[in-house]
Amino acid sequence: MADKSFSAFQMAQTQFDQVAEKLNLDQPTRELLRMPMREYHFSIPVRMDDGSIRIFRGFRVQHNDARGPCKGGIRFHPQETIDTVRALSMWMTWKCAVVDIPLGGGKGGVICDPHDLSQREQEAICRGWVRQVARNVGPLSDVPAPDVMTNAQHMLWMLDEFETIHGGRFPGFITGKPVGMGGSLGRTEATGFGVIFTLREALRELGIKLENTVASVQGFGNVALYAARLYQQLGGKVICVASWDQTDQAAYSFRKASGVDVDALLGITDRFGGIDKNKARSLGYEVLPGEAWMVQDVDILIPAALENQITGENVGNIHSRVRVIVEGANGPTAPGADSVIRERGIYIIPDFLANAGGVTCSYFEQVQSNMNYYWEKDEVLSKLDTKMTSAFQAVHNLAKKNKLYMRDAAYIISIGRVAQACKDRGWV
Ligand code: NAD
Numbered sequence: 001m002a003d004k005s006f007s008a009f010q011m012a013q014t015q016f017d018q019v020a021e022k023l024n025l026d027q028p029t030r031e032l033l034r035m036p037m038r039e040y041h042f043s044i045p046v047r048m049d050d051g052s053i054r055i056f057r058g059f060r061v062q063h064n065d066a067r068g069p070c071k072g073g074i075r076f077h078p079q080e081t082i083d084t085v086r087a088l089s090m091w092m093t094w095k096c097a098v099v100d101i102p103l104g105g106g107k108g109g110v111i112c113d114p115h116d117l118s119q120r121e122q123e124a125i126c127r128g129w130v131r132q133v134a135r136n137v138g139p140l141s142d143v144p145a146p147d148v149m150t151n152a153q154h155m156l157w158m159l160d161e162f163e164t165i166h167g168g169r170f171p172g173f174i175t176g177k178p179v180g181m182g183g184s185l186g187r188t189e190a191t192g193f194g195v196i197f198t199l200r201e202a203l204r205e206l207g208i209k210l211e212n213t214v215a216s217v218q219g220f221g222n223v224a225l226y227a228a229r230l231y232q233q234l235g236g237k238v239i240c241v242a243s244w245d246q247t248d249q250a251a252y253s254f255r256k257a258s259g260v261d262v263d264a265l266l267g268i269t270d271r272f273g274g275i276d277k278n279k280a281r282s283l284g285y286e287v288l289p290g291e292a293w294m295v296q297d298v299d300i301l302i303p304a305a306l307e308n309q310i311t312g313e314n315v316g317n318i319h320s321r322v323r324v325i326v327e328g329a330n331g332p333t334a335p336g337a338d339s340v341i342r343e344r345g346i347y348i349i350p351d352f353l354a355n356a357g358g359v360t361c362s363y364f365e366q367v368q369s370n371m372n373y374y375w376e377k378d379e380v381l382s383k384l385d386t387k388m389t390s391a392f393q394a395v396h397n398l399a400k401k402n403k404l405y406m407r408d409a410a411y412i413i414s415i416g417r418v419a420q421a422c423k424d425r426g427w428v
Contacts, residue, residue, distance in 0.1 A: 006308050006334075008087035014335055016090070019411040028428040029419050036089055038062040040136060041082065044110065044128035049118050056112050058129045062142055063089035063105040066421035069140055070106030071096055071359055073147025073176075074129070074154075076122075078113040084307075085109045088147075091330055092359070095352035097414035099391040101363045106142050108133075114149050115246055115272065123157045130161040138162070139172035139370065145362050146176040148221075148306070149272060156181055171369035175362035184365035186380035187358075192226025193381065194357015195302065195328045197388040198349045200234065202324055205396055206347060208299070211235030216296040218242045219305030220265065221273030223328040223355060227302055229262050241265065242293040242305065243275045251290025251305075254280050297321055304328030312336025318346070327351035342405050350407040352414070353395055360387050 013034050020030045044056040059082055062070040072092040075085075085107045093105025110125055117125070130137075137144065146155055155176045162173050171182035179185055186193075203210050213236050217224050220243040228238045238260050242253040254260065254275055261283075268279040277287045294301065294310065295317045303309050306329055310318070315337035325341065326349040327333060333341070333348070341348055361384055368374050375383075399409035422428050 007083050008307055008331055009083045009090075011308075011331060011335060012087040012090045015407070015411065016415065019408065019415050022408065023412060023416060023419070025415075025419055026428065029422060032422060032428055033064065033415065033418065036061045036063040036086055037065065038136070039082070039086070040133050042132040044125055044132060046121060046124040046128060048121055056110050056125055056128070058108070058110045058132060059085045060108040060133050060137065060142070060144075061085045061089040061106060063107075064093045064418060064422075065104035065141070066418055066425055066427065067097060067104055068102035069104060070142040071103040071145065071362065072106040072108065073145045074108035074110070074150050074158075075147040076110050076112050076114050076125070076149040076154075078111065080109040080111045088330055091352050093418055094411065094414040095356045095359055097417040098353050098395065098410050099356040099360050099387055100417070101360060101387075103143075103359070103363060106144070107147075108144055122154065126154050126157040127161040130158045131165070134162055134165045137173070138166075139170050139366070143172065143362075143366060144174050145359070152176055152178040152183060171372070172366050175365040175369075177365070177369075182365075182369045184361060184368055184374065184380055185377035186384065187361045187365055188222065189226045189230075189381070190361030190384055191223045191355050191358035192228075192304075192328070193230050194360065194384060194388045195223065195227040195304070195326055195354050196230040196234065197357065197385050198354050198392045199231070199300065199302075199324065199326045201389055201392045201396070202326070202347055202349055206323065208323065213237070213299040214239055214297075215300035215302055216240040216293045216298045217302040217304055217328075218293045218309060218332070219273065219303070219329065220269055220275055221305070223358075224273070224302070224304035225262065225266065227304055227328055228260070232259070232262065236300070238262070239298060240293045240296050241275070242290060243269070243273055244305070245277060246270070246272065246274055252277055253288040253290060253292035254285040255288055255292065255296070256285050260285070291317075295319060299323050301325045302328050303332035305332070307331035308334050310334065310337045310341075312340070315340045318344075322346055324349070326354050328355050330355065338405070338407065348406050349392070350410045353391060353406075353410045356391065357384055357388055360384055
């Protein structure tokens with residue numbers, strides 16, 4: 001979202017085209033899968049607290065629903081674009097397919113900056129968003145969820161609006177709801193934990209003991225936080241995290257060679273995952289430039305902030321010690337960097353596999369909501385571990401057998417599954 005010349009959708013299409021070629025997909029299937037099936041663009045008028053009216057732009061993109069209802073988050077971001085939403089919706093299709101859950105891909109967004117909006121104004125945007133697409137989404141067609149700068153409260157406002165419009169209780173309409181209001185235990189941890197479940201398996205395959213490893217993480221939001229926490233619980237050491245400073249409009253990295261204390265840092269982090277740099281200094285952290293997280297002397301890099309961070313220009317700065325990159329964020333690695341990562345023999349766990357824990361747990365939430373019966377946290381997390389581990393193994397085994405780059409292997413599995421579903425339905 002940061003760089004205007006960068007097109008996330010072109011990147012998603014380039015990745016797709018390369019795999020379509022490898023799979024020798026027929027032309028109609030390629031045409032169908034390289035574009036979203038449906039897109040909604042709309043305006044959301046909101047009366048602001050000062051009495052003025054502002055019009056926000058909202059989107060919902062449904063990339064493909066051959067394997068089940070579309071699934072995907074809604075982002076609130078000032079630099080949100082339809083291009084990003086399209087790319088993310090496509091990645092959601094592949095993500096649901098790679099973990100083999102019966103859902104398709106969708107994504108939504110609103111161009112807005114929650115930093116400058118009151119709770120009431122955010123509620124109005126949420127309700128306005130639902131009013132614009134209430135007939136085109138729902139538990140059987142398209143199920144939204146939180147993403148960057150949206151949370152459980154936003155989901156509950158959206159659910160309430162949807163239920164008001166449709167006259168009934170439909171907790172399966174949206175996921176990421178508060179626990180006790182249709183949310184699933186374990187959803188908050190799910191994406192970050194899922195990242196570490198796949199990392200644990202990768203290290204096992206590589207014969208590396210997790211407790212002997214050191215990692216650097218970009219981000220300190222939902223994904224990064226829980227990934228760092230579980231990784232440290234399993235015995236690893238995180239020495240650097242990075243976050244966005246709203247006041248300076250710049251990113252910073254926070255380094256502590258003895259290992260970062262996740263809970264202490266959480267105490268000096270704003271609700272958007274931005275760490276207070278002055279307080280961090282007083283806790284003994286070195287405050288370094290935004291890109292410093294990437295050049296650390298570590299075994300593992302976990303980009304868990306946003307897309308297009310490891311690029312053809314900066315990939316060469318990655319330390320020679322790095323053995324594994326596990327992509328917590330969506331699209332953090334540009335195609336120009338992939339070839340270098342591959343040549344250097346760095347093991348990559350691609351985004352739509354590594355961060356699929358969130359959507360997998362969302363799927364569990366949807367199942368529980370539709371049954372109106374809720375599982376214990378341990379049950380949720382153990383089902384999550386099983387799903388992530390088996391998805392990882394399938395991709396790893398294919399990559400090993402056919403000497404493929406992990407990203408290609410993951411794409412081959414997921415695109416193959418979606419293409420087959422389109423064929424089985426008689427669409428192509
Ligand atoms: P979040 O808003 O909770 O946190 C984002 C973090 O990134 C914050 O700490 C922020 O300060 C930091 N950040 C922003 N810009 C930065 C920059 N330029 N440099 C360094 N740090 C920066 O978001 P999240 O939910 O943790 O999502 C992070 C990524 O993971 C996104 O790409 C998102 O699409 C993806 N993802 C999230 C989930 C989920 O369940 N939350 C699931 C799958 C994928």
